[in-house]
Amino acid sequence: MLLVVSGPSGVGKGTVIGRLLQRRPDMRKSVSCTTRPPRAGEREGEDYFFVSPQQFARMRRAGELLEWAVVHGDLLYGTPRGPVEQALADGQDIVLEIDYQGAQAVRRQLGDEAVLVFVAPPCWQALVDRLRGRNTESEEAVTKRIASAVTELSHMGMYDYIIVNDDIQQAADELEAIVVAERANVNRWDWRQLQQRLLSEAGE
Amino acid sequence: MLLVVSGPSGVGKGTVIGRLLQRRPDMRKSVSCTTRPPRAGEREGEDYFFVSPQQFARMRRAGELLEWAVVHGDLLYGTPRGPVEQALADGQDIVLEIDYQGAQAVRRQLGDEAVLVFVAPPCWQALVDRLRGRNTESEEAVTKRIASAVTELSHMGMYDYIIVNDDIQQAADELEAIVVAERANVNRWDWRQLQQRLLSEAGE
Numbered sequence: 491m492l493l494v495v496s497g498p499s500g501v502g503k504g505t506v507i508g509r510l511l512q513r514r515p516d517m518r519k520s521v522s523c524t525t526r527p528p529r530a531g532e533r534e535g536e537d538y539f540f541v542s543p544q545q546f547a548r549m550r551r552a553g554e555l556l557e558w559a560v561v562h563g564d565l566l567y568g569t570p571r572g573p574v575e576q577a578l579a580d581g582q583d584i585v586l587e588i589d590y591q592g593a594q595a596v597r598r599q600l601g602d603e604a605v606l607v608f609v610a611p612p613c614w615q616a617l618v619d620r621l622r623g624r625n626t627e628s629e630e631a632v633t634k635r636i637a638s639a640v641t642e643l644s645h646m647g648m649y650d651y652i653i654v655n656d657d658i659q660q661a662a663d664e665l666e667a668i669v670v671a672e673r674a675n676v677n678r679w680d681w682r683q684l685q686q687r688l689l690s691e692a693g694e
Numbered sequence: 695m696l697l698v699v700s701g702p703s704g705v706g707k708g709t710v711i712g713r714l715l716q717r718r719p720d721m722r723k724s725v726s727c728t729t730r731p732p733r734a735g736e737r738e739g740e741d742y743f744f745v746s747p748q749q750f751a752r753m754r755r756a757g758e759l760l761e762w763a764v765v766h767g768d769l770l771y772g773t774p775r776g777p778v779e780q781a782l783a784d785g786q787d788i789v790l791e792i793d794y795q796g797a798q799a800v801r802r803q804l805g806d807e808a809v810l811v812f813v814a815p816p817c818w819q820a821l822v823d824r825l826r827g828r829n830t831e832s833e834e835a836v837t838k839r840i841a842s843a844v845t846e847l848s849h850m851g852m853y854d855y856i857i858v859n860d861d862i863q864q865a866a867d868e869l870e871a872i873v874v875a876e877r878a879n880v881n882r883w884d885w886r887q888l889q890q891r892l893l894s895e896a897g898e
Contacts, residue, residue: 607878610888614895636896643892651878652885664878671875674811674855674868681856684814688847691818692840 491583491672492574492600493517494593495665497609498639499562500620502655503587506609509662510585514669519585520574523549525566529627539570557588557595562634567592578603583669589638590645597648605672607665608649612656695787695876696778696804697721698797699869701813702843703766704824706859707791710813713866714789718873721787724778727753729770733830743774761792761799766838771796782807787873793842794849801852809876811869812853816860 497503511517523539525546534540541549546566549555556575558568569586577584586596596604611617617639621632646652651668655661672678701707715721727743729750738744745753750770753759760779762772773790781788790800800808815821821843825836850856855872859865876882 610885611892614892640893640896640898643889643896646885646889647880649880651875652880652883652888653878654888664874667871667874668878670868670871671855674857674872676851676853676856679856681814681850684856684858685847685850688815688818689844692844692847694844 491669491678492578492596492604493583493585493669494596494604494606495585495587495609496590496593496606496642496645496649497655498611498617498642499635500617500624500639501609501611502620502658502661503609505658506653506655506661506665507585507587509658510665510669513662513666514583517583517585517669518577519587520569520577522586522588523555523568523570526562556599557592559589559591559595561589561591562631562638569596590642590648594648602677605651605668606649607651607653607668608646609653609655609661610643610646612654695873695882696782696800696808697787697789697873698800698808698810699789699791699813700794700797700810700846700849700853701859702815702821702846703839704821704828704843705813705815706824706862706865707813709862710857710859710865710869711789711791713862714869714873717866717870718787721789721873722781723789723791724773724781726790726792727759727772727774760803761796763793763795763799765793765795766835766842773800794846794852798852806881809855809872810853811855811857811872812850813857813859813865814847814850816858 495503495507507519511519521535521539523541523546525541525543528540532538543566546568549568550558554571555568556571558566561567567588569588569592574584593606597606618636621635653661653664699707699711711723715723725739725743727745727750729745729747732744736742747770750772753772754762758775759772760775762770765771773792773796778788797810801810822840825839857865857868
């Protein structure tokens, strides 16, 4: 399963995903590449692959990106295709933290194999406070993120699930519940094999 | 939401539902009526409404049953319509423990408002051992339940979710996850109201 998590900047997607991964060590997060500069504390290959616009363009042309998008006006974000396809081939669940354009691209390419989750704020002010409170970016960058947030919110309806992040713990519980429930979904596991075995054991 | 839980006799549906209700006091279980005699310890109005075949026929003719089915060859089971419709009108989630025929009838009447979950055993022998271990029924009744189990198992594919009850605690966790995830499902809650409020707070 490919779990796509989107939501406006500052909504706490990263923290919620972090909690999920702590509880589900069998899941992995896909590391995106981006042309935006690293924030304080961010590590290459763990938070992002930080690449130049030229490197990004080369990867894109070579078909190495599962999805990519221009975000906040001028920044490029993309998901390397290789690790995602490898994880899915290994039967491992993988999490993508991407924007609505990326989510659309993933849905087009993978259909229902992807589960799309949107994380929404309980109110607009909470989002703005978090973005300003970050203090790691210029006023201009914050203004662009606020504009992007409006765009993200206007695309909520294309997702499979919407979680309101009023409380981190509860939001993480809900995200984990979505993973557990989707694994039990008849369209997502080979129940026919179990059914045949049970009926054959019953002598049918 | 109407949560329908089916599965062969002896699979432990009742126990799994019991655990769910302990953790989710906001959910209620619908009490079925049946023409089968009470087992030791079963209480009228709590486990079932125990009715005569004549009473059952009267309820059915009066349209008082949401669904009803002949099970194990000659026993009648049915879901009183009133309490279910009242709970749904009150926005309360309700659980129905019914067989595949009942699940089909509910799907026909309520469509996707109903969530259908099938509880499967990990192996056939586990089921037969539980049915025989119950020791509350005649050999003839057990034989009929075993025949019904095969019929139930052959209808697994019509459910939305399939849970394997290998471990009661884990099965209850999965059932609870399905409830939590379905509440976050875009088709099941009024996210448009949240979206409009957020966008209006943002000045859009």
